Structures are given as structure tokens and as C-alpha cells.
Amino acid sequence: MQPICIKRRCKHLSSSGCTLGNSKPFGCDLYPLAYDPASREFYLDSECPLSGRYADQLSSPDSDASRHLNRMAMTIRGLERTDLDYLEANFAFDREYFSLTPVNRTPD
Numbered sequence: 001m002q003p004i005c006i007k008r009r010c011k012h013l014s015s016s017g018c019t020l021g022n023s024k025p026f027g028c029d030l031y032p033l034a035y036d037p038a039s040r041e042f043y044l045d046s047e048c049p050l051s052g053r054y055a056d057q058l059s060s061p062d063s064d065a066s067r068h069l070n071r072m073a074m075t076i077r078g079l080e081r082t083d084l085d086y087l088e089a090n091f092a093f094d095r096e097y098f099s100l101t102p103v104n105r106t107p108d
């Protein structure tokens with residue numbers, strides 16, 4: 001499995017960040033979360049520089065992190081019906097490259 005933006009420079013990365021905005025791929029949109037379709041649990045990459053702030057925000061339902069978690073959960077519910085193999089492959093990648101810790105909050 002090839003790393004996407006850890007060891008190779010993604011062609012969509014500019015000096016001001018990702019040029020794809022809201023159209024970025026699912027795996028990028030999901031970060032710093034990861035999702036295990038087997039356990040149906042979310043995880044957080046503890047090596048992401050924003051992981052501490054993200055985790056703190058999850059205690060507030062109106063925070064950016066909580067909105068992100070809920071939006072990703074909705075996307076994942078659709079993928080669980082249509083493309084479970086993709087979710088499993090995505091999690092295999094995340095588990096290999098990230099330092100995952102469980103998210104202590106369930107989506108709304």
C-alpha cells in the first residue's frame with residue numbers, strides 16, 4: 001500500500017493547503033479520524049498536531065470537531081451499505097500509518 005501524503009507530495013497540496021477544498025477524497029476528509037468498519041469505532045491519529053484540540057472539542061456538540069465527526073458518520077453509513085470493501089481497505093491503511101487512539105464519543 002502506498003502512502004499518500006506522508007512520504008510523497010500530493011499533487012493537490014499547495015502552499016496554502018489542499019486545493020481540493022470540500023472535494024477532497026474520503027480518506028483525506030476523514031483525517032484526523034479513522035474508522036474501523038469491523039468494530040464500528042472511530043479513532044483519532046494521536047500524532048496529528050491538532051489531535052489534542054480536536055479531542056477537546058468533541059465534548060462540545062456545536063464544535064467543528066463534533067460537526068466533522070457527525071458528517072463523517074453520515075458518509076460512512078452510506079459507504080457501509082455500498083462499499084464496505086473500500087472502508088476496510090481505508091482502515092487497513094490508516095492502522096498501518098497512523099497512531100490510533102479510540103474516540104470517546106459516539107456521533108449523534
Ligand code: SF4
Nearest residue numbers: 005010012013018028
Ligand atoms: S488533503 Fe488534499 S493535499 Fe492532502 S493528500 Fe488529500 S488531496 Fe492531497
